[in-house]
Amino acid sequence: MLDIINLTRRFGGLTAVDGVSLRVAEGETVSIIGPNGAGKTTLFNLISGLDTPDAGSVQLAGHAIAGLAPERIAALGLARTFQHGRVFGNLSVRDNVLVGAHTRLRTARSGLPILGPLAELALALLRPAAVVHEERDLHAEVETILALFGERLQSRIDQPAHSLSYANRRRLEIARALALHPRLLLLDEPTAGMNPTETTEMLEVIRTLKNRGLSILLIEHKLELVMQLSDRVVVLDGGATIAEGLPATVRDNPQVIDAYLGRKHPAEVTNLPVRPASALTLEVA
Amino acid sequence: MATFFDNTINGLVVGNIYALVAVGLALIFGVAGLINFAHGSVYMAGAYVGWLCVTKLGLPLWVALPAAAAGSALLGAAIERCGLRALYGKARIAPLLATIGISFILDQASQLIFGPFPQAFPSPLPTTRFQLGRVSIGYLDLLVAAVSLSIGLALWAFLRFSRLGWAVRATAQDRDAAQQMGVDVNRVNLTTFALAAALGGLGGALVGMYYGSVYPTMGFQATLKGFAAALLGGLGSIPGAIVGSLLLGLIESYGVAVLGSSYRNLFAFGILIAVLVVRPGGLFGDRRGLPPEPMTGTFIATSRPVRLPPWAIWALGTAAVLLPLVVPNPYILQILINAWLYGLLALSLTLVSGATGQTSLGHAGLLAIGGYASSLLAVRLGWPVEVSILAAGLITAGLAVVLVAPAFRLRGHYVAIATLGIGEIVTLVILNWESLTNGPIGLPGLPPLSLFGTPLVSTQAIYWLSLGVMLVILLMHARLDSSHLGRTFRAIREDEVAAQSYGISLNRYKGLAFALGGFSAGLSGAITAHMYSYINHETFGNTISILGLTMAILGGMGNALGAVLGAALLIIAPEMLRFLGDSRMLCYGLALVLLVRFRPQGLMGTM
Numbered sequence: 001m002l003d004i005i006n007l008t009r010r011f012g013g014l015t016a017v018d019g020v021s022l023r024v025a026e027g028e029t030v031s032i033i034g035p036n037g038a039g040k041t042t043l044f045n046l047i048s049g050l051d052t053p054d055a056g057s058v059q060l061a062g063h064a065i066a067g068l069a070p071e072r073i074a075a076l077g078l079a080r081t082f083q084h085g086r087v088f089g090n091l092s093v094r095d096n097v098l099v100g101a102h103t104r105l106r107t108a109r110s111g112l113p114i115l116g117p118l119a120e121l122a123l124a125l126l127r128p129a130a131v132v133h134e135e136r137d138l139h140a141e142v143e144t145i146l147a148l149f150g151e152r153l154q155s156r157i158d159q160p161a162h163s164l165s166y167a168n169r170r171r172l173e174i175a176r177a178l179a180l181h182p183r184l185l186l187l188d189e190p191t192a193g194m195n196p197t198e199t200t201e202m203l204e205v206i207r208t209l210k211n212r213g214l215s216i217l218l219i220e221h222k223l224e225l226v227m228q229l230s231d232r233v234v235v236l237d238g239g240a241t242i243a244e245g246l247p248a249t250v251r252d253n254p255q256v257i258d259a260y261l262g263r264k265h266p267a268e269v270t271n272l273p274v275r276p277a278s279a280l281t282l283e284v285a
Numbered sequence: 286m287a288t289f290f291d292n293t294i295n296g297l298v299v300g301n302i303y304a305l306v307a308v309g310l311a312l313i314f315g316v317a318g319l320i321n322f323a324h325g326s327v328y329m330a331g332a333y334v335g336w337l338c339v340t341k342l343g344l345p346l347w348v349a350l351p352a353a354a355a356g357s358a359l360l361g362a363a364i365e366r367c368g369l370r371a372l373y374g375k376a377r378i379a380p381l382l383a384t385i386g387i388s389f390i391l392d393q394a395s396q397l398i399f400g401p402f403p404q405a406f407p408s409p410l411p412t413t414r415f416q417l418g419r420v421s422i423g424y425l426d427l428l429v430a431a432v433s434l435s436i437g438l439a440l441w442a443f444l445r446f447s448r449l450g451w452a453v454r455a456t457a458q459d460r461d462a463a464q465q466m467g468v469d470v471n472r473v474n475l476t477t478f479a480l481a482a483a484l485g486g487l488g489g490a491l492v493g494m495y496y497g498s499v500y501p502t503m504g505f506q507a508t509l510k511g512f513a514a515a516l517l518g519g520l521g522s523i524p525g526a527i528v529g530s531l532l533l534g535l536i537e538s539y540g541v542a543v544l545g546s547s548y549r550n551l552f553a554f555g556i557l558i559a560v561l562v563v564r565p566g567g568l569f570g571d572r573r574g575l576p577p578e579p580m581t582g583t584f585i586a587t588s589r590p591v592r593l594p595p596w597a598i599w600a601l602g603t604a605a606v607l608l609p610l611v612v613p614n615p616y617i618l619q620i621l622i623n624a625w626l627y628g629l630l631a632l633s634l635t636l637v638s639g640a641t642g643q644t645s646l647g648h649a650g651l652l653a654i655g656g657y658a659s660s661l662l663a664v665r666l667g668w669p670v671e672v673s674i675l676a677a678g679l680i681t682a683g684l685a686v687v688l689v690a691p692a693f694r695l696r697g698h699y700v701a702i703a704t705l706g707i708g709e710i711v712t713l714v715i716l717n718w719e720s721l722t723n724g725p726i727g728l729p730g731l732p733p734l735s736l737f738g739t740p741l742v743s744t745q746a747i748y749w750l751s752l753g754v755m756l757v758i759l760l761m762h763a764r765l766d767s768s769h770l771g772r773t774f775r776a777i778r779e780d781e782v783a784a785q786s787y788g789i790s791l792n793r794y795k796g797l798a799f800a801l802g803g804f805s806a807g808l809s810g811a812i813t814a815h816m817y818s819y820i821n822h823e824t825f826g827n828t829i830s831i832l833g834l835t836m837a838i839l840g841g842m843g844n845a846l847g848a849v850l851g852a853a854l855l856i857i858a859p860e861m862l863r864f865l866g867d868s869r870m871l872c873y874g875l876a877l878v879l880l881v882r883f884r885p886q887g888l889m890g891t892m
Contacts, residue, residue, distance in 0.1 A: 086782065
């Protein structure tokens with residue numbers, strides 16, 4: 001489904017993504033973990049077309065997509081969410097999800113220069129029966145998608161997105177991504193800032209999507225969630241892949257533990273002064 | 286060859302003056318993240334203070350120049366404290382609009398105080414020129430060089446060595462972090478504005494002396510040139526602003542020598558657009574940076590729109606149609622005709638700037654294109670007026686897309702500068718393309734409005750025509766708003782990055798928005814031209830762009846019905862305030878400032 005070979009992106013002297021290769025098979029859920037600044041989000045930006053790689057290739061279902069404009073990549077079936085949430089604040093929940101379906105609109109399809117946009121304008125003004133039907137079907141589908149999150153979003157369908165809680169905005173982002181009918185879904189820290197209950201709910205939502213056969217590439221810091229959902233885990237550090245494999249194997253990899261917890265400084269290991277227990281008790285007394 | 290050296294000296298001197306303006310803009314952009322459209326007005330104020338000191342009070346230069354700096358510093362501080370401080374943390378467009386309003390107020394105020402005409406500002410320095418080899422240099426050239434060099438050094442020392450200077454640099458790098466480290470960010474802002482204004486005012490006084498006159502609208506050109514220079518070097522960078530200014534001064538000086546002085550301003554605007562399009566980061570900036578992710582991407586005040594019930598809309602529409610039968614007073618009808626024609630402009634702006642989020646400050650240029658297109662078709666080709674008006678709408682639509690297309694990749698404040706520059710370029714082209722447009726003489730004797738071959742001469746007939754056209758466009762907008770295009774435009778406004786990631790082509794939809802907006806602005810300009818039976822390059826001045834934007838904001842950005850309401854209110858209200866005389870124009874600026882501060886979502890709410 002997704003095939004990344006040797007992808008590299010440099011910012012000045014810093015190599016944010018350094019020769020990363022990665023595959024996601026059809027129906028597979030792959031997680032990317034790694035400390036902050038490891039290059040995870042930059043990798044997502046490169047895949048989704050918001051940033052252009054300096055080297056390497058990206059293939060989505062057989063199409064070479066590296067360097068394409070984001071809208072072209074979206075049209076090929078890639079949907080993503082954003083780390084800090086990028087919902088359309090002044091649009092209603094419904095309209096946010098409808099925008100997600102933009103690539104599927106027959107009305108907006110013609111790519112001819114000048115004539116295409118004019119035809120789209122004419123269809124929007126005249127609204128023949130086909131356009132009305134398409135819009136009605138999409139509206140019905142929005143309700144179905146929102147049902148995935150229970151009452152959380154359904155009861156707020158006509159509210160502007162800026163009035164939603166942080167967790168609800170993250171949910172709305174996923175709903176919008178689903179409306180694209182993606183072949184591959186990129187989720188950038190879907191549970192960031194969520195409490196344990198909300199995290200469990202999100203885990204169930206992602207599990208449902210996985211069980212439906214959706215291919216998912218997931219960035220996540222909460223390892224418990226990663227262990228439960230992932231078919232494979234890729235660990236990034238300093239822009240490069242340092243480990244890859246089954247969740248359990250990766251978890252026990254010493255390099256990964258180092259990257260996450262940090263090594264002890266040699267001086268700390270050897271010269272750590274050990275306080276006598278008596279001194280402690282004296283202080284308390 | 287001698288002229289080459291003279292042009293170089295001239296370019297460097299003018300560049301030094303631009304640097305005083307551009308450095309101020311760069312300082313403010315760096316610290317407050319704001320493009321200060323009022324900067325030119327502060328510069329104008331400094332010029333007038335200098336002029337007052339020298340010509341009216343007979344003070345020597347070493348008093349007059351510091352006085353100009355001090356006076357404009359006070360003004361700059363007042364702008365920050367009273368006009369902008371309350372707006373930090375609000376919608377990002379708010380302070381930008383406030384500076385536009387403040388600039389409008391200051392320019393109008395100086396027109397009221399000093400009169401609209403240029404005042405002679407003779408330089409008190411001796412006019413003898415030295416001959417150094419092939420180059421001739423005057424005392425004034427030396428003064429300008431000395432002032433800007435010493436100012437540059439003083440500024441560098443201030444930023445480098447003083448505690449307040451450190452605070453300014455820290456705030457520019459990371460406002461939140463600076464605040465948490467105990468930097469009084471408000472004090473830094475105030476200082477920055479005062480400092481920038483002092484430099485600008487000094488620049489204004491020197492320019493006044495250099496060209497021998499001061500006039501109320503001199504600030505507008507200065508703002509644009511300052512932007513061009515600061516952008517060329519990389520917005521927010523002080524060394525960049527200085528280099529950009531010197532380059533701009535030289536390019537202008539050589540360009541004028543080759544092409545003639547009527548092209549002077551075209552270079553600045555050409556550079557402005559070219560830099561924005563090719564390298565928005567400027568010569569020294571990064572080319573490929575990705576904008577940070579906002580928590581919510583709202584560039585516009587959030588609100589829920591006020592929904593009128595359908596019967597109320599029908600009642601209002603019917604009342605508007607029947608009005609000429611009940612009130613045949615031509616004076617009242619003429620005011621309402623203006624309201625409907627401005628309504629077309631406001632509809633255009635509420636679509637382009639409101640719904641799609643592309644803040645346009647160049648719409649007067651679109652009106653001018655529409656007016657000229659229709660006039661030329663009717664006069665030169667003898668087309669029936671109604672056909673040429675319609676064709677003018679289509680031509681404006683096409684030209685709007687072509688002219689603004691290079692700026693489609695820009696965002697936020699940059700779009701505002703680009704459209705401002707594009708509007709000015711349109712005016713300059715009209716002025717200089719004499720074989721087509723008659724240049725400054727304009728096109729007199731335009732045929733009157735007509736419909737199906739019948740000339741419309743009665744005020745009632747013109748009223749119905751303009752109302753009819755406006756209503757058709759209003760209905761079109763309402764229908765678009767409920768279609769997929771309505772939400773697609775708004776998705777671009779809310780967050781371009783997210784919109785693109787969901788398959789929305791920015792070029793396609795910004796193009797559509799500007800085409801639609803150009804169409805209704807073009808119709809408005811065309812109808813206005815035939816109604817006055819005369820058009821020239823000043824018929825649609827740049828204040829009209831600001832007025833149209835104010836109408837759209839007053840109604841509620843993106844709200845079509847609101848735009849018409851805003852237009853009607855802003856056209857009718859000044860008529861009721863006739864007793865105020867010329868100061869009525871001030872009210873427009875004041876309305877914008879108050880609106881942005883107290884009701885940014887407008888009367889009918891953002892849609």
